[in-house]
Amino acid sequence: MSTSANTGYQPAAKFSPITIDSFKAYDIRGELGVNLDEDIAYRIGRAFAQILSRRYDTMADTQTSDMSSLQPVIVIGSDIRHSSEPLKQATITGMLDAGVDVIDLGMTGTEEVYFATSHYKALGGIEVTASHNPINYNGLKLVKEYSKPISADDGLAEIQALAESGLFTTDKPSGNLQLLTDKSPYINHVMSFIDTDKLKPLKLVINSGNGSAGPVVDLLTDKLRQADAPIEIIKLHHTPDGSFPNGIPNPMIAANRIATQQAVLKNNADLGIAFDGDFDRCFLFDENGEFIDGSYVVGMLAQAFLNKYPAESIVYDPRVIYNTEAVVKEYKGKAVISKSGHSFIKQVMRDSGAVYGGEMSAHHYFRDFFYCDSGMIPWLLTIELLSITGKTLSELVTGYIQAYPSSGERNFRLTTHDAPTIISAIESKFGPENPTKSTLDGLSLNFGDWRFNLRASNTEPLIRLNIESRGDAALLATKTQEIEQWLAAQGAIPA
Template sequence: MSTSTTIIYQPKTEFNPITISSFKAYDIRGELGVNLDEEIAYRIGRAFAQILYQRYHAASTQPDDTTSLRPAIVIGSDIRHSSEQLKQAAIAGMMDAGIDVIDLGMSGTEEVYFATSHYQALGGIEVTASHNPINYNGLKLVKEHSKPISADDGLAEIQALAESGKFTTDNPSGKLQLLTDKSTYVDHVMTFIDTDKLKPLKLVINSGNGSAGPVVDLLIEKLAQANTHVEVIKLHHAPDGSFPNGIPNPMIEANRVATQQAVLEHNADLGIAFDGDFDRCFLFNEKGEFIDGSYVVGMLAQAFLNKYPNESIVYDPRVIYNTEAVINDHGGNAVISKSGHSFIKQVMRDSSAVYGGEMSAHHYFRDFFYCDSGMIPWLLTIELLSITGKTLSELVAGYIEAYPSSGELNFRLTTHDAPAIINAIEKNFSVQNPVKSTLDGLSLNFGEWRFNLRASNTEPLIRLNIESRGDRKLLDTKIQEINEWLAAQGARPA
């Protein structure tokens, strides 16, 4: 533990009203020098701290689950070259609001989630742009107990205060601690598996030159200390904010090639890849094939229900057939939620779900403060490979055959907006009398096949997922049919 005394950013003493357009539905993301810079990061940090501090003091007269907290905020940052400066600006803002700050140094988003709860802090910030282009950055915010903050649950209030610049000035400056030791976090992550059950395995782990590398090293060390025989081939391992091997985003097919080739070259049992802040985990089987996230959700749901019978599992509505079948077949309680981490986490808390998963490769765990982790899924997977004696392709083959799906197909809008297209496709298919859900976009279920069409929260895109019950030919026919229909509406494959 050490105390940092140098704050790089020197804020203004007076703040005029400005407009900050980098606030999104669940977090803050913007283009550097356009709608995100050090002044904006300072304002956000100061507004965030002021609002949480006011809530903390109000709770002292009305005791609730915030009364055991300490008046401090945790902050970390990814490896991007701009992240340290933005972090220091946010730190200056929080300290000027009278809040103590715990700086985790270079870290992943899940480390902030863990530290916020572990240190009983009022909230946490991760400075990251995850998988966005190199000229972008952002801030992910959580409040007490690592609970998410959304536009309708505090984020809009933070934006309004940051834009107005009407900050309180009567609080003494907060103090800053630099706490970069990751051992407690790593120890907690390791509790999710029984290392005595692990068999010899060879893994390829692609950290994408993001923030994952140091944590991967610590987990490998823990596996070695437990006398396991897990061999790891490290790919694009060293953190490097210039991203010499491209932005770490395994959702892009071209970015999967290096991992796939390494799995085949080294005859590995499993390939693992992360995005920049490693809150998402992507898996490749022993053949180098990318495993769609919806099947990973089913696999982990089954693993959890084998350990914890009759528990609730939360999943998103984009692809559901396989997940629902797995949960029902293994005696679990299936709980559907709108996609997005704020919704998933709240539904998990409401249902006390042991696990939640999204096809986008976000995986959430009750024993990780209902937060998502990119490290826990691959550890659970190597435990599952060891316990079953099966390969990953064997574990998911039955899922894929029983419930084939298209994977997420993205379309760029050119002539119509998303609501117009969604309304039109609903009208087009209404004559077939499907079961309709508008929980998240539009879902139409025709019995033997279904689709979900939803607008992107961040880009001028609509996202399509189609699945069928064991009929690959039907699936292919429907993919072609809806592709052609969308093209007629001016939506082009992105």
């Protein structure tokens, strides 16, 4: 069948070499019309499909390969940005022209692509999204077989090189396109993480941020209703709208939390929930409207899983560790630390067989979700935990916060020195105090009663600081002020 008739995008007749500078460490993200457009999306789709198809053809007949059970198809979805559908169609055309069959999932969140890649035993998957970036940005998140991540040193650079060269093979007939927008398998799988019979009456405020979460929230609400679960849901900024009438959905920004906080208080809700644009991150607010820092959510979900699965491994990142390690020890689990970033967390989880992994950035990963992150599973687990314990969210986390106060992540833009220079200098500054040192991710120095982690961002020209103490808020405040003043003297400006 004609690919242009399927997608409405017509590629160029010839491909000259170009430079594509929208490739990042873990995904593809760029400004529309500057370093990302439909022509670039076509090239990326074609390169992605050609490389995955070649790997499949080479390895599928090998008895020891895990490729033999896969289908020669790639799944793709897109968020609700106005630019996402045209970019998706161009990407689809590229994949079809590479001779690979494609399943179009329609409008999705990133985790739906993760699910569909494994559910349909696909060669890989693509989500067209810019998540929480400004409205004039977009991008592509790529995974390979079994929903495994693709990073710069594990395939992404190869895809970039082929897309830039335009040296595509033309020896395969065009692939076929299928539209599969039924979310039932995904919804049923997400619901399998909780026992609805254990749910007690709770009132929730769910802020979808006018992003892609709304339709999934509706389907999960229907499932809860069908199960006679006594859960009342108040929907805020619910309708998907690519113009983002209430601002770009990014609850990491304090100003973007106000609407959820006010709605929790106005409605006397037990819990507030908010998402970013592609809902791969879940943000929680307690019954007082207080935003709960992601590191404490990691500890809470670790508790939830260790109650279900005793002695299992829990993976966490090195930015803030005291509380998570204490919870895992208390509930007799195995604490496994990993470098920050989804590709690292997922690999460490696979290697250790961990049941759950969490980052303070509000990414939560689950063994039974193909070791991928989900924004929907965390809030379902939270309402189950609230029901089982009979506690409010503030009661669950206040003890954590008091026992292990933290600064929250502080971001600084560098004006004078680069990140390695700053990190080396701060190590020299504190070296005489003989702290325990780790360079797993940036620099972590542990002084026993307090510690900090300083690391360069993988995605932005920033350096990120986290400080925590063991039950000493005054010490935390003193050390936070000391390090921030030292950074300022090095030309690091709060971002």
